[in-house]
Amino acid sequence: xxxxxxxxxxxxxxxxxxxxxxxxxxxxxxxxxxxxxxxxxxxxxxxxxxxxxxxxxxxxxxxxxxxxxxxxxxxxxxxxxxxxxxxxxxxxxxxxxxxxxxxxxxxxxxxxxx
Amino acid sequence: xxxxxxxxxxxxxxxxxxxxxxxxxxxxxxxxxxxxxxxxxxxxxxxxxxxxxxxxxxxxxxxxxxxxxxxxxxxxxxxxxxxxxxxxxxxxxxxxxxxxxxxxxxxxxxxxx
Numbered sequence: 566x567x568x569x570x571x572x573x574x575x576x577x578x579x580x581x582x583x584x585x586x587x588x589x590x591x592x593x594x595x596x597x598x599x600x601x602x603x604x605x606x607x608x609x610x611x612x613x614x615x616x617x618x619x620x621x622x623x624x625x626x627x628x629x630x631x632x633x634x635x636x637x638x639x640x641x642x643x644x645x646x647x648x649x650x651x652x653x654x655x656x657x658x659x660x661x662x663x664x665x666x667x668x669x670x671x672x673x674x675x676x677x678x679x
Numbered sequence: 680x681x682x683x684x685x686x687x688x689x690x691x692x693x694x695x696x697x698x699x700x701x702x703x704x705x706x707x708x709x710x711x712x713x714x715x716x717x718x719x720x721x722x723x724x725x726x727x728x729x730x731x732x733x734x735x736x737x738x739x740x741x742x743x744x745x746x747x748x749x750x751x752x753x754x755x756x757x758x759x760x761x762x763x764x765x766x767x768x769x770x771x772x773x774x775x776x777x778x779x780x781x782x783x784x785x786x787x788x789x790x791x792x
Contacts, residue, residue, distance in 0.1 A: 569722070596778060605688070607769060607784035608723075621779040655722060665711045665730045665773060668780060670722030 566591060569658050569671035577677045583644040586674045588656030590637050596620075596661025597639040598668065599631060602653040611654075614639055615661045643676075651678045681706040681772045683783035691789040692760050700755040700786050702770030711773035712753040713780065714744055718766045726768075729753065740764070765790045 570589040578584050590597050598621075599611040610623035614633035631641040637658075643650055653675050657668035682705045692698050704710055711730050715723040727738025734746040744755045753770060770783045 598778075598780070600782070605784060607685075608782035610779055610781060613778050615778065621777065623779075657723075661778065665728070667713075667725045667728065668715075668723070670715075670724070672720070672722045 569656055569669050571654075571656050571671035571674050573674060574672070575675045575677075577679060578646050579679050580646055580648060582646050583642065584646060584676060585640055585642050586654055586656075586676070588639045588641075588658075588671060590639070590656075590658030591669055594658035594660055594669070595637050596659045596666075597633055597637065598657045598659075599639070599641050600655045600657065601625075602655055602673070603651075608655065611641065646678045648678050651676060681710060681774050681781050683770050683772050683781055685768075685770055685783035685786050687786045688784070689787040689789065691791060693791050694762050695759050698755075698757045698760045698764070698788070700768050700770075700788070702753045702755065702783060703751050704753060704770070704772045705751065706772055706774060708774070709748075712744075712746060713771040713773070714738065714742070714753075714755045715769045715771060715782075716740075716766050717769065717785075723769060726755070760788075760790055762790045762792065764788060 596615045598613040600608040613621040633639045653673045655673045657670045659666040684703045713728045714726040717723045729736045767785045767787045773780045
């Protein structure tokens with residue numbers, strides 16, 4: 566079974582631009598969560614989608630948005646990029662049907678904002 | 680709201696020595712607790728999880744963790760560390776009825792020969 570796939574692996578953008586990151590979950594998984602990872606901050610929860618609906622949202626500004634498609638693939642978008650948005654963005658999938666599920670993580674997209 | 684604290688930013692241990700990584704959580708009810716490991720350039724992999732029952736949980740790669748409700752702790756242990764254990768370790772907590780896992784800031788483990 567293929568794992569969680571995130572594209573692109575690396576991305577360089579300039580301030581003010583917008584960016585879209587993609588995540589393909591494990592086949593059969595309906596829940597996709599997004600996290601922002603920065604040194605010293607650990608993983609900060611962005612949002613979680615299940616069957617195209619956002620079930621949970623973290624404390625990030627409205628510039629961060631996401632969506633999920635009918636095939637469970639998910640995208641997250643960051644508009645008006647700031648230098649502080651430079652981070653590793655991780656996507657995780659799970660079946661999504663119970664609370665205590667293990668998360669399966671992709672390798673992440675490393676975003677650098679110049 | 681649930682939260683997780685990992686007091687140690689980094690720890691260095693000698694190969695073959697024992698290891699304990701600390702984790703404290705904040706949550707009103709019985710939490711779901713996890714330990715994940717992240718090797719350089721990789722995503723996170725689950726080491727073990729606790730939901731209920733026996734408070735000593737066994738995981739992969741020889742790791743174990745003990746849930747102590749009175750101390751709100753879920754410390755990770757390994758009796759003998761191998762060089763390949765050098766990585767970053769994350770404690771995480773989930774809550775009943777929620778689909779949101781909250782992670783600590785992580786502890787980076789260095790292993791010296």
